[in-house]
Amino acid sequence: MTHTSFVPSPYLHSKNGGKVSWKAPSNIALVKYWGKKENQIPANPSISFTLDACATTTILTFTKLQKKNKEFSFDLFFEGKSKEDFKPKIIAFFTRIEKYLPFLKEYHFKIETENSFPHSSGIASSASGMAALGLCLMSVEKELNPEIDGIFFNQKASFLARLGSGSACRSIEGDVIQWGRHKEIEGSSDLHAIKYPFKIHPIFKNFHDTILLVDKGQKQVSSTVGHNLMHNHPFSEERFKQAHLNLSELQVVFTEGNLDRFIEIVEGEALTLHAMMMTSLPYFILMKPNTLKIIEKIWKFRKASSTHVCFTLDAGANVHVLYPENEKDVVFQFIKDELVVYCQEQQYICDRIGFGAKKL
Numbered sequence: 001m002t003h004t005s006f007v008p009s010p011y012l013h014s015k016n017g018g019k020v021s022w023k024a025p026s027n028i029a030l031v032k033y034w035g036k037k038e039n040q041i042p043a044n045p046s047i048s049f050t051l052d053a054c055a056t057t058t059i060l061t062f063t064k065l066q067k068k069n070k071e072f073s074f075d076l077f078f079e080g081k082s083k084e085d086f087k088p089k090i091i092a093f094f095t096r097i098e099k100y101l102p103f104l105k106e107y108h109f110k111i112e113t114e115n116s117f118p119h120s121s122g123i124a125s126s127a128s129g130m131a132a133l134g135l136c137l138m139s140v141e142k143e144l145n146p147e148i149d150g151i152f153f154n155q156k157a158s159f160l161a162r163l164g165s166g167s168a169c170r171s172i173e174g175d176v177i178q179w180g181r182h183k184e185i186e187g188s189s190d191l192h193a194i195k196y197p198f199k200i201h202p203i204f205k206n207f208h209d210t211i212l213l214v215d216k217g218q219k220q221v222s223s224t225v226g227h228n229l230m231h232n233h234p235f236s237e238e239r240f241k242q243a244h245l246n247l248s249e250l251q252v253v254f255t256e257g258n259l260d261r262f263i264e265i266v267e268g269e270a271l272t273l274h275a276m277m278m279t280s281l282p283y284f285i286l287m288k289p290n291t292l293k294i295i296e297k298i299w300k301f302r303k304a305s306s307t308h309v310c311f312t313l314d315a316g317a318n319v320h321v322l323y324p325e326n327e328k329d330v331v332f333q334f335i336k337d338e339l340v341v342y343c344q345e346q347q348y349i350c351d352r353i354g355f356g357a358k359k360l
């Protein structure tokens with residue numbers, strides 16, 4: 001597949017209007033994407049668990065214009081309210097994907113979107129948001145070309161979502177998703193994500209992710225800026241190599257259900273991500289004192305309890321606490337007793353591995 005595979009032939013059907021709706025989940029990376037080339041091409045491959053509870057629902061209403069417009073024509077509503085300040089992001093997204101969806105200037109769109117998680121939770125909604133919008137646009141395209149099959153539909157939705165926000169391409173399907181070319185993973189691509197094609201031991205089914213909201217504010221450094229700081233970064237080449245190696249090793253870990261090695265890789269990835277931030281120029285720190293307190297508590301509890309609870313971090317201060325289904329009672333009790341106190345307003349979200357976006 002090259003990017004031209006996603007440029008459609010002239011549509012054989014026409015449609016005056018309609019309404020489509022999708023609910024797309026967020027995802028949490030185990031091997032992190034950090035650093036990109038032009039056009040949202042990742043500098044290294046990544047892998048994630050698709051989540052279930054954290055999701056964006058988008059309704060897209062489309063109405064054919066009398067004639068093709070010069071500009072994109074759309075209204076945007078977030079949680080029922082008109083959202084002018086989100087518009088530039090959508091215009092940038094539409095501009096990037098117009099080549100692949102030539103109908104974009106032929107319709108007026110009403111985009112109504114809402115998140116299942118609180119707006120000011122420090123949880124980025126770009127992954128689920130761009131995935132939901134990408135899927136809605138694919139549903140419109142499918143009305144213009146009903147021959148599109150399910151495999152291509154998901155691939156192109158992932159391809160479009162990637163152009164909105166890199167990690168969004170991993171939010172179309174579940175439950176373990178891989179993105180970025182890796183020599184041992186057949187079908188892997190920089191252009192779109194794929195369902196992880198290797199065996200996954202049952203211990204990883206129903207994995208839990210309790211998200212501790214340590215800092216609900218806006219991040220001081222956006223992920224776009226962070227990715228760009230990987231250019232000319234003193235450790236970038238080694239880091240990119242490490243991501244490839246970790247993906248190779250995860251194949252064995254997933255097959256065998258080796259939780260101890262899983263923990264080492266996942267926690268190592270989270271800390272490496274933040275180490276990259278701390279060693280870029282300018283350097284920055286997104287963790288907060290309570291992020292570290294939580295990590296220390298997890299390490300202490302894991303040792304004392306012989307459980308397999310571990311953590312990962314995204315580009316922020318919040319902590320994702322990961323644990324298998326068969327340890328959920330004891331670990332969740334520990335979270336409530338010892339970790340929730342470090343959350344802002346004691347807030348956390350109980351999530352778990354999920355199975356991908358749903359058409360509504």
Ligand code: PMV
Binds near residue numbers: 031032
């Ligand atoms: O998709 P972006 O550009 O917001 O970048 C996401 C980067 C991380 O969340 C830190 C890692 C990842 O792979 O999701």
